[in-house]
Amino acid sequence: MIRMSDNRIGLREFTTVIFFILVTKVADGTPTMMFSKGQTATWLLPIITAVPILISFCFLSSVLKKFRNQDLLSIIFTVLGRFWGCLLGTAIVLFTIAGLLVNIRDYTQIIKTLNYPLTPETIISASIIGSSSFLAYRGVEVIGRTSWIIYPYMHAALLLLIFIISFQLVPGFLFPLGGPGAAELLRTSVTTSTLYAEVILIAILYPSVRSHEAFRNGILYGVLLSAAQISVMLLVYLTLFGYPVVANISYPFQELGMTVQIGGRVVNSQSFYLLFWIMSAIVRYSIYIYAAAAYLRRLLNVQETGALVVALGGLSWMLSSLPENGLIALLIRERGLIQYSWPFFLFFPFLLWLLARRKEKRRKPA
Amino acid sequence: MKTKAICMLAVCMLPLLVTGCWDKKELEQNAYVIAIGVDESDQKDMLEVTYLIENPQVGTSEIAKAEDEPASEKLTLTVPDWISMQDTAETILSREISFAHTRIIIIGEKLARSGRLFDFIEGGMREPTLSRMVNMVVSREKASTFLETNDPLLDTRPHKYYDLMTLRWKERGMVPMASLNRFVYEMDGDNLFLAVYTSALALYGADGKMEDQYLPGELSHTGGPEAQYIGGAVFRRGKMIGSLNGEELRLTNFLRRVDEAREMLATYPDPEDEDRHITVRITQTKNTKIRINLKSDPIHIQVTVPLNMEILQIPSRINYITNRDKQEILRSHLENSIEEKIDKLIRRTQEEFQGEPFMWYLDARRQFWTWEDYQKFNWHEKYLEAKVDVDVQIDFSGFGKTKRPVRSKS
Numbered sequence: 001m002i003r004m005s006d007n008r009i010g011l012r013e014f015t016t017v018i019f020f021i022l023v024t025k026v027a028d029g030t031p032t033m034m035f036s037k038g039q040t041a042t043w044l045l046p047i048i049t050a051v052p053i054l055i056s057f058c059f060l061s062s063v064l065k066k067f068r069n070q071d072l073l074s075i076i077f078t079v080l081g082r083f084w085g086c087l088l089g090t091a092i093v094l095f096t097i098a099g100l101l102v103n104i105r106d107y108t109q110i111i112k113t114l115n116y117p118l119t120p121e122t123i124i125s126a127s128i129i130g131s132s133s134f135l136a137y138r139g140v141e142v143i144g145r146t147s148w149i150i151y152p153y154m155h156a157a158l159l160l161l162i163f164i165i166s167f168q169l170v171p172g173f174l175f176p177l178g179g180p181g182a183a184e185l186l187r188t189s190v191t192t193s194t195l196y197a198e199v200i201l202i203a204i205l206y207p208s209v210r211s212h213e214a215f216r217n218g219i220l221y222g223v224l225l226s227a228a229q230i231s232v233m234l235l236v237y238l239t240l241f242g243y244p245v246v247a248n249i250s251y252p253f254q255e256l257g258m259t260v261q262i263g264g265r266v267v268n269s270q271s272f273y274l275l276f277w278i279m280s281a282i283v284r285y286s287i288y289i290y291a292a293a294a295y296l297r298r299l300l301n302v303q304e305t306g307a308l309v310v311a312l313g314g315l316s317w318m319l320s321s322l323p324e325n326g327l328i329a330l331l332i333r334e335r336g337l338i339q340y341s342w343p344f345f346l347f348f349p350f351l352l353w354l355l356a357r358r359k360e361k362r363r364k365p366a
Numbered sequence: 367m368k369t370k371a372i373c374m375l376a377v378c379m380l381p382l383l384v385t386g387c388w389d390k391k392e393l394e395q396n397a398y399v400i401a402i403g404v405d406e407s408d409q410k411d412m413l414e415v416t417y418l419i420e421n422p423q424v425g426t427s428e429i430a431k432a433e434d435e436p437a438s439e440k441l442t443l444t445v446p447d448w449i450s451m452q453d454t455a456e457t458i459l460s461r462e463i464s465f466a467h468t469r470i471i472i473i474g475e476k477l478a479r480s481g482r483l484f485d486f487i488e489g490g491m492r493e494p495t496l497s498r499m500v501n502m503v504v505s506r507e508k509a510s511t512f513l514e515t516n517d518p519l520l521d522t523r524p525h526k527y528y529d530l531m532t533l534r535w536k537e538r539g540m541v542p543m544a545s546l547n548r549f550v551y552e553m554d555g556d557n558l559f560l561a562v563y564t565s566a567l568a569l570y571g572a573d574g575k576m577e578d579q580y581l582p583g584e585l586s587h588t589g590g591p592e593a594q595y596i597g598g599a600v601f602r603r604g605k606m607i608g609s610l611n612g613e614e615l616r617l618t619n620f621l622r623r624v625d626e627a628r629e630m631l632a633t634y635p636d637p638e639d640e641d642r643h644i645t646v647r648i649t650q651t652k653n654t655k656i657r658i659n660l661k662s663d664p665i666h667i668q669v670t671v672p673l674n675m676e677i678l679q680i681p682s683r684i685n686y687i688t689n690r691d692k693q694e695i696l697r698s699h700l701e702n703s704i705e706e707k708i709d710k711l712i713r714r715t716q717e718e719f720q721g722e723p724f725m726w727y728l729d730a731r732r733q734f735w736t737w738e739d740y741q742k743f744n745w746h747e748k749y750l751e752a753k754v755d756v757d758v759q760i761d762f763s764g765f766g767k768t769k770r771p772v773r774s775k776s
Contacts, residue, residue, distance in 0.1 A: 039737045078642050113494050114494045115389070116388065116389040117389065117494070118389045120389040121386070123388075146572065168499075170728070172728030172729070172732075173728070174621070175728065175731035175732045175734070176731050176732070176733035176734040176737055176739065176740050177736055178734075178736045178737075179736065180738070181735065181736040181738070227745070229581040241498070241547055241551075242547075242551050243737070244554055245547065245550055245551045245554060247499075254494075255497075255498055258497040258498070258499070259497055259498070259499045268466055268467070274649055278773060302441055306676055328597070338776060
């Protein structure tokens with residue numbers, strides 16, 4: 001069936017978009033950060049962490065359903081009023097942009113360190129931002145379609161990697177199973193729930209998804225799929241390198257690629273995985289840029305998303321080269337963005353739901 | 367028409383992207399370092415580093431082949447470390463140094479014993495093109511001498527030689543499997559790390575031992591490449607403190623939960639005829655069982671080693687094959703002599719090396735819930751006092767192609 005393009009995406013595209021946004025994190029500095037807290041039980045964290053964020057998302061989803069066809073920011077405006085809505089909207093936009101900046105910086109650093117030591121960082125980040133901005137410029141439908149097209153290859157390559165490496169793993173490295181202990185593990189799982197923060201932020205794209213069910217299920221499947229995938233990858237890192245050594249490896253995914261051997265012939269497969277990794281990174285950043293532009297469009301009341309995308313791309317290209325090195329960017333992310341922003345993602349949807357409910361009740365008797 | 371022209375122009379421009387600009391590398395412009403030899407130097411804070419460099423133009427496709435060039439080249443320099451040596455080396459070499467295909471790091475025993483090894487290894491962990499899984503080898507002589515002397519004739523291309531050699535190591539169990547990652551791991555956990563032990567000089571002469579009781583360099587041989595890889599260099603806290611011979615290494619492999627060796631040939635004294643030995647092929651089809659009682663004081667470790675043996679040679683011509691009683695005698699004799707050797711080895715690790723190379727800590731960890739509890743338990747200290755019971759269980763899986771010795775003695 002040929003359907004007219006309506007600049008909206010369906011369930012499968014949305015699921016894969018969510019998958020890419022989340023799963024790409026196993027290939028950057030995130031696992032290292034998690035291992036220092038979760039120790040030998042780190043592989044459980046993605047699964048435990050998914051629970052509070054999904055509960056939080058349930059509230060958000062019910063609010064979104066109530067205000068059909070409105071995006072997150074319009075709802076915030078309606079519920080909180082102009083002043084608070086504006087304040088919160090600005091905060092969200094700044095957070096999204098900051099996340100985009102430090103992530104791009106982190107990726108640039110990884111690519112520079114491991115693959116292109118001589119290429120200037122500005123060129124690397126320009127090519128990443130350029131490609132993602134191009135995708136974002138073409139709109140959400142193109143992003144969705146791209147991610148749906150590359151998804152099967154990406155996942156197959158990842159599964160192949162896990163299969164080949166499985167012969168070199170030492171299951172004994174899994175123990176002690178409890179890691180830092182159950183209480184600490186639960187605490188960490190709440191504070192690392194920013195791992196899935198995008199799930200809340202992406203609600204700005206609610207009107208761009210074909211139906212409420214597609215949006216809800218897309219998030220659900222996307223989170224479950226990537227939680228399982230991230231967890232398996234963390235298991236692989238742990239049983240290959242062993243704790244505490246693994247907490248000291250900056251880029252475990254790339255190190256893993258160097259370890260993989262197919263027979264005696266195919267070695268150094270990290271170059272092969274670089275391709276897949278960059279593709280998923282570009283999808284991830286394109287959705288970041290698109291979402292940031294969508295927030296801005298609402299906030300500034302501009303009609304044109306394309307111009308905003310271009311502006312955001314240029315801005316993030318310039319700003320992302322500000323931190324001295326990628327590790328500082330990583331520290332900013334770890335210390336600032338991740339450590340202190342989790343209460344927002346866990347409680348904000350609940351508050352929104354509560355306020356929306358009160359407003360509705362007040363309106364009804366009248 | 368105009369868009370078409372622009373599209374065509376864009377397509378024509380695309381190939382320009384393929385060059386990769388800054389980090390462009392050509393195959394025959396690179397010097398692939400296959401082995402890195404590291405030695406102590408007379409000068410303070412300096413190293414003597416040897417690169418074994420492979421020529422990618424030998425043994426490849428017909429077109430790129432360079433007929434008269436040798437397959438490899440060696441270069442030794444005295445430098446502050448083996449990473450910064452790259453640039454110093456390029457004042458001599460015409461090609462760009464690359465660690466992307468490094469298979470092996472060879473460390474001179476003197477440096478290994480000095481305790482400063484990790485300080486020099488550290489840079490290797492940071493070097494992005496070097497894999498953490500690269501093999502670690504300790505040579506009894508200087509690493510530069512080792513690389514200079516060893517000259518395999520059949521596998522002239524060094525990467526193939528080391529690839530095949532690693533495969534042999536894995537299958538025969540005479541040397542440990544030792545990676546850079548494992549070295550750092552055991553150093554962190556205060557347990558013993560075993561590195562491959564080697565020598566290319568047959569100077570230490572101790573011929574006439576059983577097949578696996580040698581240390582490297584003790585076997586005098588005629589023909590073949592010079593290097594002998596047998597036994598393990600024992601590291602504790604990043605410092606080499608002793609060595610194990612091939613036999614002890616094989617026993618260590620038995621005692622680890624998963625035996626990496628596939629099959630090995632071994633000889634044991636004949637129980638009925640003291641002057642002769644019998645030859646067996648040992649395979650392990652079932653994993654070694656390790657039970658650890660952490661509650662008792664001292665801790666109690668029970669190890670069950672199931673072995674399959676195929677008898678290959680009985681020079682004494684005693685019928686161990688159809689005579690069931692004799693077979694039982696042989697079985698208990700073999701079991702006892704292996705157990706005795708294992709006991710001796712374990713005492714040696716507890717007293718001489720003061721650490722545990724069998725990776726039993728992995729099994730001990732299963733009994734802890736949190737990492738902190740395990741750290742507090744102090745496995746390393748507890749092992750030194752531990753009571754270890756070893757039970758070797760032998761199954762005779764076959765007797766080769768003949769049924770019983772000809773004119774057997776009863």
